[in-house]
Amino acid sequence: MSEYRIQGNTGEWEVVIGLEVHAQITSESKLFSGSSTGFGAEPNSHVSLVDAAMPGMLPVPNRECLRQAVRTGMAINAQINRWSRFDRKNYFYADLPQGYQISQLYHPIVGEGEIEVTLNEKDPDSPTKKIGIERIHVEQDAGKLMHDQHPTMSFVDLNRSGVALMEIVSRPDISSPQEAGAYLKKLRSILRYVGSCDGNMEQGSMRADVNVSVRKPGGELGTRTETKNVNSIRFMMQAIEYEAQRQVDLIESGGAVVQETRLFDPNKQETRSMRSKEDAHDYRYFPDPDLLPVELDDAFLEECRASLPELPDAKRARYEAMGLTAYNAAVLTAEAETAFWFEDLLAEGVDAKQGSNWLMSELFGALNKMGKTLDESPINPKQAAELLGLVADGTISGSIAKQVFEIMLETAAQGSIMAASAIVEEKGLKQTNDTGAIEAEIAKIMAANEDKVTEYRSGKDKLFGFFVGQTMKAMQGKANPQIINDLLKKVLG
Amino acid sequence: MSVDKDTVNKIARLSRVAISDAEADKMVGELNGILAWVEQLGEVDVTGIEPMTAVIPNKLRLREDVVTDGDVRDKVLANAPAKEGSFFGVPKVIE
Numbered sequence: 001m002s003e004y005r006i007q008g009n010t011g012e013w014e015v016v017i018g019l020e021v022h023a024q025i026t027s028e029s030k031l032f033s034g035s036s037t038g039f040g041a042e043p044n045s046h047v048s049l050v051d052a053a054m055p056g057m058l059p060v061p062n063r064e065c066l067r068q069a070v071r072t073g074m075a076i077n078a079q080i081n082r083w084s085r086f087d088r089k090n091y092f093y094a095d096l097p098q099g100y101q102i103s104q105l106y107h108p109i110v111g112e113g114e115i116e117v118t119l120n121e122k123d124p125d126s127p128t129k130k131i132g133i134e135r136i137h138v139e140q141d142a143g144k145l146m147h148d149q150h151p152t153m154s155f156v157d158l159n160r161s162g163v164a165l166m167e168i169v170s171r172p173d174i175s176s177p178q179e180a181g182a183y184l185k186k187l188r189s190i191l192r193y194v195g196s197c198d199g200n201m202e203q204g205s206m207r208a209d210v211n212v213s214v215r216k217p218g219g220e221l222g223t224r225t226e227t228k229n230v231n232s233i234r235f236m237m238q239a240i241e242y243e244a245q246r247q248v249d250l251i252e253s254g255g256a257v258v259q260e261t262r263l264f265d266p267n268k269q270e271t272r273s274m275r276s277k278e279d280a281h282d283y284r285y286f287p288d289p290d291l292l293p294v295e296l297d298d299a300f301l302e303e304c305r306a307s308l309p310e311l312p313d314a315k316r317a318r319y320e321a322m323g324l325t326a327y328n329a330a331v332l333t334a335e336a337e338t339a340f341w342f343e344d345l346l347a348e349g350v351d352a353k354q355g356s357n358w359l360m361s362e363l364f365g366a367l368n369k370m371g372k373t374l375d376e377s378p379i380n381p382k383q384a385a386e387l388l389g390l391v392a393d394g395t396i397s398g399s400i401a402k403q404v405f406e407i408m409l410e411t412a413a414q415g416s417i418m419a420a421s422a423i424v425e426e427k428g429l430k431q432t433n434d435t436g437a438i439e440a441e442i443a444k445i446m447a448a449n450e451d452k453v454t455e456y457r458s459g460k461d462k463l464f465g466f467f468v469g470q471t472m473k474a475m476q477g478k479a480n481p482q483i484i485n486d487l488l489k490k491v492l493g
Numbered sequence: 494m495s496v497d498k499d500t501v502n503k504i505a506r507l508s509r510v511a512i513s514d515a516e517a518d519k520m521v522g523e524l525n526g527i528l529a530w531v532e533q534l535g536e537v538d539v540t541g542i543e544p545m546t547a548v549i550p551n552k553l554r555l556r557e558d559v560v561t562d563g564d565v566r567d568k569v570l571a572n573a574p575a576k577e578g579s580f581f582g583v584p585k586v587i588e
Binding site for chain 1: 560
């Protein structure tokens with residue numbers, strides 16, 4: 001898709017990237033216990049004796065977490081494994097009370113699939129590339145450590161311990177930081193559409209482990225490093241750029257890349273080795289004897305499939321078929337929240353073209369100015385639909401609609417939004433179809449601009465716009481533009 | 494399959510079990526005895542037989558996604574060797 005090459009002293013290098021994305025599954029309770037997954041609670045309050053790994057506690061899987069993983073798999077056209085199993089990944093760390101993480105190594109719930117990405121999802125002509133997905137498995141999250149509260153102790157909060165994660169593992173099909181960014185964006189968009197993860201990287205609901213290696217174009221794969229827990233798309237792209245360059249410099253100066261785990265430091269924009277002991281990765285996996293295999297039946301799979309929403313690519317094609325431009329369709333479907341907002345607007349009876357144009361120019365423009373996202377929009381689809389309805393039925397003109405929208409935003413900012421129809425009523429902004437009044441204004445304008453009338457009649461067609469503008473101004477923007485046009489044509493000849 | 498002393502020491506280290514040199518020597522013999530005993534199973538021809546996952550025909554039970562547990566902070570912390578406020582306290586671990 002994109003030719004990304006690093007220029008070294010010995011020629012060009014290409015970069016091979018694979019991503020392991022950890023996505024928190026949207027659920028009320030944890031993967032193996034009935035504790036809440038709610039964010040921001042008092043430390044160790046969302047913890048059961050199961051999560052704290054007290055002796056004798058047994059895990060019981062949450063059906064919803066498995067269901068969301070299967071639905072996610074279906075959304076990327078992946079193989080769904082009707083038989084899967086949980087394994088123990090053994091290691092010691094203070095945030096892991098069990099001494100092992102329950103994960104799925106040998107038999108993941110979701111097998112191979114793929115995601116089609118584009119470098120610019122808002123440009124319908126941007127080239128696309130398919131990135132293979134190797135697997136999706138379900139596993140437990142660990143607790144949280146705080147190191148800066150005490151001189152000799154670290155503090156442990158187990159609220160996250162046992163929260164369900166999906167690990168989504170890509171094939172090493174990604175060959176530039178830009179492609180990696182596009183992949184993560186598309187994956188996040190799919191997860192949000194499916195509703196299996198909120199995709200909120202700032203709160204840690206989604207984070208990526210980035211595998212990077214370099215090689216001469218078409219050559220043997222190089223040794224890879226894994227940069228852990230990168231929590232934004234921008235940081236991930238910076239980490240790849242830095243890490244690939246570091247590996248090229250290392251190899252060209254006679255060194256060798258060591259397979260190791262690294263950390264990205266966003267302040268210094270560099271990765272550094274975690275210097276773990278060489279056997280830290282000896283996880284001694286084995287099937288978890290506390291859990292029977294997961295067997296999915298037809299009814300379960302059927303329900304998963306039936307509950308899948310329309311996905312971004314299908315939605316985009318449908319919008320184009322509705323008559324939207326390819327650009328509008330691409331922008332409206334790139335993020336689930338935009339598409340859902342737009343569809344709420346349509347559900348209120350707004351015309352698709354009118355609605356999409358207004359959403360993309362007026363609403364996005366206003367939100368941009370306020371520095372807000374669509375989720376934080378002070379105006380909801382119902383209120384917007386009322387405004388657009390007034391334009392559609394000729395009650396107000398498009399330019400008056402802009403004024404009304406401004407007032408709606410101002411009143412919203414003051415605490416209580418005023419409805420479009422109430423604003424039109426109060427300010428007397430109704431469009432007039434009173435031909436007599438319009439004709440009177442036109443007559444005045446023609447008298448005051450005799451020179452322009454002559455010019456127009458001698459062939460200067462462009463002046464027509466001038467007369468429309470003057471008339472509209474004289475009518476304070478409230479005249480029906482169609483009537484102005486008709487009347488002007490008649491009198492100007 | 495058999496283990497040597499290095500392997501025994503490595504497994505002990507990974508499991509955070511402290512064993513003396515003498516114990517390691519003893520463990521090599523014991524573990525190899527166990528492994529040899531289990532390896533007798535290799536004599537059985539299992540061609541074409543599905544691996545068994547449980548001795549009784551049981552299905553995995555699943556839970557509905559509702560909050561039924563938690564909010565037992567004091568119980569969870571009751572046996573902690575060290576605690577500070579609502580947290581467990583552990584010797585400082587920084588990577």
